[in-house]
Amino acid sequence: MRVDLNIKLEPLDGIAQNSQTVSQSGQPAIPAMKHHRLDLLDPLTAKDADVVPRAVVAVGASSASDTWEHTPHTHRKGQLMYTLRGVIHCEIEAGIWIVPPQCALWIPGGIPHSARGSGEAQVYCLLIEPDATHALAPHCCTLAVSGLLHELISKAVNFPQLYDEAGPQGRLIHTLLDELAAAPIEALHLPIPQDARLRRLANSLLADPADKATLGQWAVRIGMSERSMTRLLLEELGLSFGRWRRQLHVILSLQRLATGESVQRVALDLGYENASGFITMFRKTVGQPPARYLADRAAVFSATAQSSGHLLPIGMGEKRPKLRSKDYLSNGF
Numbered sequence: 001m002r003v004d005l006n007i008k009l010e011p012l013d014g015i016a017q018n019s020q021t022v023s024q025s026g027q028p029a030i031p032a033m034k035h036h037r038l039d040l041l042d043p044l045t046a047k048d049a050d051v052v053p054r055a056v057v058a059v060g061a062s063s064a065s066d067t068w069e070h071t072p073h074t075h076r077k078g079q080l081m082y083t084l085r086g087v088i089h090c091e092i093e094a095g096i097w098i099v100p101p102q103c104a105l106w107i108p109g110g111i112p113h114s115a116r117g118s119g120e121a122q123v124y125c126l127l128i129e130p131d132a133t134h135a136l137a138p139h140c141c142t143l144a145v146s147g148l149l150h151e152l153i154s155k156a157v158n159f160p161q162l163y164d165e166a167g168p169q170g171r172l173i174h175t176l177l178d179e180l181a182a183a184p185i186e187a188l189h190l191p192i193p194q195d196a197r198l199r200r201l202a203n204s205l206l207a208d209p210a211d212k213a214t215l216g217q218w219a220v221r222i223g224m225s226e227r228s229m230t231r232l233l234l235e236e237l238g239l240s241f242g243r244w245r246r247q248l249h250v251i252l253s254l255q256r257l258a259t260g261e262s263v264q265r266v267a268l269d270l271g272y273e274n275a276s277g278f279i280t281m282f283r284k285t286v287g288q289p290p291a292r293y294l295a296d297r298a299a300v301f302s303a304t305a306q307s308s309g310h311l312l313p314i315g316m317g318e319k320r321p322k323l324r325s326k327d328y329l330s331n332g333f
Contacts, residue, residue, distance in 0.1 A: 055132040058156040069116035077127040086121030100258040135181035142188040152176040210271030
């Protein structure tokens with residue numbers, strides 16, 4: 001089911017109330033999920049999808065709003081948010097996930113989370129019954145979306161909500177779930193510590209990621225010894241301070257590079273002296289320089305679209321990180 005959204009928290013024309021109604025048989029009434037400004041990312045509307053008696057409810061959503069945000073909420077069903085354009089930032093108690101284009105965020109049912117984004121966005125959202133998620137991760141994670149998985153999701157969003165489970169559409173849903181279970185997990189997660197002192201550290205660096213204070217200086221700021229801070233970070237997050245800060249920079253940079261900002265601008269804003277230092281950090285952390293990382297994901301969809309005759313999703317190929325020729329040549333692109 002494809003829906004055009006205006007992702008602003010406006011009245012949902014009574015649709016949300018349907019989640020509380022019941023039929024004469026005593027079963028929850030299936031909401032009339034109409035094709036008008038229906039926001040499946042909104043927690044109220046997601047409750048409607050929770051009562052649709054199908055393994056997967058799929059919706060395509062687009063937004064032209066500058067910013068949007070949804071406060072913490074939960075779904076009974078598991079939720080997959082697949083971003084084609086724009087970037088989604090999702091938070092749960094244990095961490096922060098960034099979902100750049102051509103990636104998807106998996107959130108198992110019952111996990112409180114909030115989500116926000118900025119700029120124009122195009123998102124496919126799946127709500128998946130708990131009984132159909134046994135092969136999926138029991139925790140939140142960011143997944144790489146292959147060309148095949150992209151095509152399966154693209155078809156599913158055009159299915160009627162009560163598709164024939166025994167027919168071709170039902171078989172495609174089973175294949176979609178199999179491909180989703182096989183999707184590789186991307187390292188786009190920033191764990192957040194539980195200790196109050198380490199939380200102050202995390203919040204400070206999220207507010208000012210360019211702060212170049214050393215490990216010892218941060219330990220003094222949050223009232224810990226350097227040794228205790230190092231030990232507690234490893235115990236809670238499994239990461240050293242340096243690795244955690246690099247992961248933060250990777251996540252924040254992808255959020256901006258995916259919207260077309262230049263590598264040079266992002267590097268300077270994150271506190272690097274030049275683009276070269278930032279690219280080196282990104283390559284060591286992710287395994288590829290940023291432009292190659294984003295280009296490889298776009299290439300998968302370009303090849304799939306050409307072979308299948310489908311059009312690329314809106315925004316594909318429109319914006320790329322801006323690199324000066326000397327940066328390109330000197331940094332191994």
